[in-house]
Amino acid sequence: MASSAFPVVRNIVRKCCSRPIYQPFRLKSSTSAASSSSSEIRPGETIYTDEHFQLRDSLRKVIEKDINPHVDEWEAAGQFPAHEVFKKLGDAGFLGVTKPTEYGGLGLDFSYSIALAEELGGINCGAIPMAVGVQTDMATPALATFGSDRVKREFLTPSITGDKVSCLGVSEVGGGSDVASIQTKAVKKGGDYVINGGKMWTTNGFQADWMCLLANTSDGPPHMNKSLICLPMDAKGITLAKRIDKLGMRSSDTAQVFFDDVHVPQEYIIGEEGMGFTYQMVQFQCERMFAAAAAILPLQAIIKETIEYTRSRKAFGQPILNNQSVHFTLAELETEVELIKSLLYRTVALYIQGNDVTKLASMCKLKVGRLSREVTDKCLQYWGGMGFTNDVLISRFYRDFRLLSIGGGADEVMLNIICKYMDTLPKPPKLKPKA
Numbered sequence: 001m002a003s004s005a006f007p008v009v010r011n012i013v014r015k016c017c018s019r020p021i022y023q024p025f026r027l028k029s030s031t032s033a034a035s036s037s038s039s040e041i042r043p044g045e046t047i048y049t050d051e052h053f054q055l056r057d058s059l060r061k062v063i064e065k066d067i068n069p070h071v072d073e074w075e076a077a078g079q080f081p082a083h084e085v086f087k088k089l090g091d092a093g094f095l096g097v098t099k100p101t102e103y104g105g106l107g108l109d110f111s112y113s114i115a116l117a118e119e120l121g122g123i124n125c126g127a128i129p130m131a132v133g134v135q136t137d138m139a140t141p142a143l144a145t146f147g148s149d150r151v152k153r154e155f156l157t158p159s160i161t162g163d164k165v166s167c168l169g170v171s172e173v174g175g176g177s178d179v180a181s182i183q184t185k186a187v188k189k190g191g192d193y194v195i196n197g198g199k200m201w202t203t204n205g206f207q208a209d210w211m212c213l214l215a216n217t218s219d220g221p222p223h224m225n226k227s228l229i230c231l232p233m234d235a236k237g238i239t240l241a242k243r244i245d246k247l248g249m250r251s252s253d254t255a256q257v258f259f260d261d262v263h264v265p266q267e268y269i270i271g272e273e274g275m276g277f278t279y280q281m282v283q284f285q286c287e288r289m290f291a292a293a294a295a296i297l298p299l300q301a302i303i304k305e306t307i308e309y310t311r312s313r314k315a316f317g318q319p320i321l322n323n324q325s326v327h328f329t330l331a332e333l334e335t336e337v338e339l340i341k342s343l344l345y346r347t348v349a350l351y352i353q354g355n356d357v358t359k360l361a362s363m364c365k366l367k368v369g370r371l372s373r374e375v376t377d378k379c380l381q382y383w384g385g386m387g388f389t390n391d392v393l394i395s396r397f398y399r400d401f402r403l404l405s406i407g408g409g410a411d412e413v414m415l416n417i418i419c420k421y422m423d424t425l426p427k428p429p430k431l432k433p434k435a
């Protein structure tokens with residue numbers, strides 16, 4: 001597998017590196033587009049070139065050969081083999097497309113990550129794309145951008161090759177929405193940080209080799225007292241709670257993690273002390289765009305399968321699809337998916353050009369969460385009793401996609417961010433000084 005996909009990936013890199021990494025979108029006439037070279041953007045697509053599609057084709061082959069045939073078995077087992085799957089993806093060059101070449105990455109721009117995220121949506125469950133996304137776009141962006149050479153060599157390189165599995169430790173038992181209020185502390189002692197506290201809902205937690213940990217490293221103001229630290233998961237003093245019972249994401253690996261006087265060298269900090277909150281907010285942008293991209297293919301597949309099912313299934317002497325309420329609803333849903341795609345591509349294009357896309361990325365995440373709930377709920381309805389069985393894809397995504405309105409920042413948190421950018425969020429009342 002790896003040997004067949006790898007040359008394609010390397011070839012793409014060679015081509016891309018001989019021209020500016022990102023070619024901004026420009027309008028082309030259909031004639032010039034038809035005669036354009038393979039590295040130019042295809043008509044109708046805002047950010048993807050032929051290289052993006054080649055990369056996606058290679059990933060699709062890996063998914064079809066090495067992942068999808070096993071998904072049912074992993075779902076039944078309640079876990080997928082992260083090291084095995086990540087190694088295959090790493091060998092093929094898929095785990096570090098945007099990461100610096102000196103650490104084993106491909107040095108491409110973020111549109112390539114989004115192209116792969118979209119293709120990961122071809123995996124027949126929600127858990128594995130999310131686990132891969134944690135590795136590529138949630139636990140490692142800050143490390144790649146702000147980390148020292150030492151931490152990059154120790155944690156980034158093996159994460160790109162798929163030899164190490166990473167996880168992200170932000171949410172805690174006390175809350176996930178209010179990131180500034182986390183309680184985990186990392187206190188300097190000798191040459192180490194000593195960590196106490198715990199994390200909750202840690203995706204990949206049971207199989208991870210290291211965690212990108214957000215912890216309080218001082219008692220200062222909550223937005224300036226936090227740091228990101230690379231924490232080896234085999235460090236003494238780390239324990240994991242037994243698997244969390246969950247309704248969804250059956251093959252996902254979501255752990256509660258406890259830290260009891262865990263020592264980690266101070267050199268394992270990512271970037272500057274006290275900048276962790278800011279770095280994490282930057283890192284969240286990649287996570288939110290990833291979440292939107294990975295949902296597109298499943299949403300389209302669900303709509304397509306529902307069309308096929310309702311065309312073949314009859315009630316009251318005619319295909320269910322013939323009811324106007326059914327085909328109009330499916331048309332509405334398809335339209336909404338196209339709108340999300342367009343918003344996502346515009347957001348990514350602006351991000352690559354160096355713009356602050358916090359507002360747009362939050363809008364992508366908000367809309368994809370809501371639309372995923374709407375598509376899965378409305379389509380499941382048209383499957384009737386069949387939609388309630390484990391045999392059909394719609395049922396799995398109805399369960400797994402519920403997460404999109406909660407994880408990585410709940411809908412309400414996205415609305416808060418959007419309101420901040422719209423300057424409509426009420427400011428806290430100023431306290432009158434005591435006389």
Ligand SMILES: Cc1cc2nc3c(=O)[nH]c(=O)nc-3n(C[C@H](O)[C@H](O)[C@H](O)COP(=O)(O)OP(=O)(O)OC[C@H]3O[C@@H](n4cnc5c(N)ncnc54)[C@H](O)[C@@H]3O)c2cc1C
Nearest residue numbers: 168169170171175176177201202203406407408409410412
């Ligand atoms: C399967 C899964 C995987 C996850 N993986 C990870 C991971 O790898 N790493 C990690 O750090 N975290 C992870 N999370 C945690 C996730 O990010 C949090 O669940 C999420 O941020 C919400 O935090 P919470 O669950 O503590 O909800 P709370 O913060 O308790 O909020 C509960 C609800 O209150 C509402 N709410 C919150 N704030 C407001 C507001 N200002 N206004 C109005 N309503 C509000 C929202 O509806 C929200 O859903 C994961 C969660 C799940 C379920």
